[in-house]
Every structure is written in C-alpha cells, then in structure tokens.
Amino acid sequence: MTPITSPCDLNHRSPDDSQLSKSIAQFAQLAPGIWRNHLFKDIEHLVRLAAVMAIALIAFVALRAVVVPKSFGQYGHYRGAAIAETAARPVAFAGHETCEACHTDVVEQKKQGRHVVVPCEACHGAQAKHADDPASVTPPKLDTAVVCARCHEANSAKPKAFPQVVTADHSGGLACDTCHQPHRPKIDDKADTKPATEVKK
C-alpha cells in the first residue's frame, strides 16, 4: 500500500496493481479445481432438474395451444368467436318494416290515426316465423279487451297527455273493437270506420 497523501485520495485508491494481478493469477490457477470439485460436483442433479423443467415447459406450451381457443385474444382478453356466435342467434321479432312490405292496407289505415307510431309487433307479438312462412304460420286473433288495456288502462304514473280510460267504467267489459278500429282508433262519422272492421284476409 502506498501512503495516503490526502483524505481525498482515500476514495480513489485501489489495491496495489501488483497485488491485484497476483491474486488474479492465483485464482486462475485454482479455478479449474473449484469448478470441478465444487460447482459441478452434483452435476447429475442439475441435469435432471433441467430436464424436468424443460419437459414441464414443453407440456405447458403444448397444453396451452390445445386448450386455449384459437380466437382468444383476437380483440381482447376473451374468445373473439363469441361475438359471431352471439350474432348468429335467430330473430323472433320480424320488425315493422317487414310487416309493412305485405300489409300495405293496414299501413294506409294506420296513417289516418294516432296508432301510426305503434309498431305492429307491439300488439301482434313476435311474428318472424309468420314472415318467413306466411302461408302456414298465421298469427292468432287478438283479444282487444286485453291488448288495448295494456296501454290505455288508467294509471297515475302514465304521462298525463297519454289517452287513458278505466276500462270497467268506459266499456263495461265490452271488447274495445266493438266501437274502435284498432288500426285507426278514433271514432268519427266517416264511413270507413265501421265497428269491428278488422280486415282479415
């Protein structure tokens, strides 16, 4: 060791060069022995462990490839094919545009009254099967006493502007289509609104 000349030198001092090279040489001489005698003394265990881990890794990768669905991760952390599967479900309600394509007479009738905004299947129920096969699937005749009351039975929670009646007082149990034409409900003197003129073809 060279003498320390100033306190600052303390931080920069390294072991004497000659001493360092001597210890490196010593280690190089001993190294192969350490290698052989200590590190790889139990090399067989290490090889076995490595083999087990390699097999586990291969098994994991292989199993994952089989188990994880192909489309998983296509759009995010889920099965991408599930979107198309959900979309493939058949529809039950055909939509009023489909009904209107054939029932043009009803469209004309509805245009004359306030029921123009009421879609067909609100009263007639799901009719996609009828739309697909109009000949063999025919919708049942509706009971107006029930169907009309669903919307028009008085209830204080309904908007005040919405036409409401207490059916017991209003009709005394008579079916609504005795007086009203459901597709054009307003009663007036015009000849085309005779009671119960529900067009059935």
Added chain:
Amino acid sequence: MDITRRRLLMLLPAAAVAWQYVQAGTPEASPNYKLTEHWWGMLIDIPKCIGCGSCVRACAEENDVPEGYFRTWIERYHVGDWKIERPEVESPNGGKQGFPPNQNAAGKNFFVPKLCNHCVESPCTQVCPVGATFVTPDGVVLVDKSYCLGCRYCVQACPYGCRFINPKTNTAEKCSLCYHRITKGLTTACCEVCPTGARQLADLKNPKDPIHEFLRTHTVQVLKPHMATGAKVFYNGMDGSVR
C-alpha cells in the same frame, strides 16, 4: 376410390384447409356488418314511458329469458312531495304484465325502464376471472356462455343489478342489446315493440343518428354517474330520485 399415396397427398392440404374452418367456429352471421363502424347505446325518454310492459315481454320472447328473471324491466317510482331521497320503487314481475293502479296517486309517479347500460368502463367485465364477459369493439357488453364458470363475480360487480345466473345453464346472463338483431340492421326487440317510442337504439358512431341532436337539445342523464362506469343508456327527463 382407393386411397393411393398420391391421392392422400392431394387430399391432405384440402383437409387442412377444411380443419381451419372447423376451428374458426360459427361463421359471421352478418357478413356486411363491420365491428369498428358502430358504437351502440340507447336513449330512454322517461316522459314517454307508459309502463305497458311490452319491452319486458318482447325481451323475454326474443332472448328466451327464464320466467322470473329479467334482462330489462320497468320500475314505477313514487316520490312523495319533497322526499326525493326516499322514493318508493316497485316492479311487480318486472312490469311484464303492466302495473296495477297506484296505491298512492298523490305526489309524483312515473316509470323508469332499465336494462344493461353497456358501460365503456364496465365493472362487470373487469372482475371476470376467465374472460367470459367483455366489451365488443362496437361497445356492447356480452357474455360468452360457453366460457362462463358461473362464479357470480360479475353479478355482484354490476352497480345496476343487470345480471343474473340463468338457472338452466348456470351461467351469467344479461342484456345483449339484441346483438343478433342490431348486427342484421334491425333494432332491439324492446325498441321494436315500444308503442310510444320511449326506447330508441342509438349508434353513437353514426353521425346521421338522431341521438346526437337529441343529446344536444335535451336534459339527459345516465344512471349513477358518480360511479364513472361510462354508461351508454341515456335517460331523458330523469328525476333526481331515480337510483
């Protein structure tokens, strides 16, 4: 036909291509539909709702919802004078058969239809441990029932109570925004049958959708905005008592 070595070699690539199709699953039902061109939501106009229950019945029929469970339902609110924090809410059988006359007609009474809010930051999809529920690229929260374990985490996580466990399949179920209909260019079953137009399907990515003009000109709110779920069901004219 004998399978010679040459014929086998010719058949193998064809079989490989066929297998690719088998693995890909059900083919897209609506080939013209582009996931990236839509962003679905719904508008509910409370002053128009008459509580007829058409939407609840249509939803059950369209989606085969088991009896006693609801993907959409209607609540009737009764607010007595100033008691805005103590509304009386009832929903007999989800409003499926409509509502009986009010016991207490005094005060404020109105209907609120409810359904999945198809949140952008949906709490339900975040808790799913297996990736069985997710937000689609067009903004609909769906359940992959072939992947769902039925662990019920999502049922607890939804702040709006929109999920349930289907007793037949034992998997989570919820409103799919009639995904099988909207991808075919139809509206949802509930919107289709609403006689007063109180429910409107909205495509927020379509600049021609009337929703944009409506949102701009009306007082619109979402349910539980303090939860920051990014709900996409917009309520017009909603009273402060609605939970």
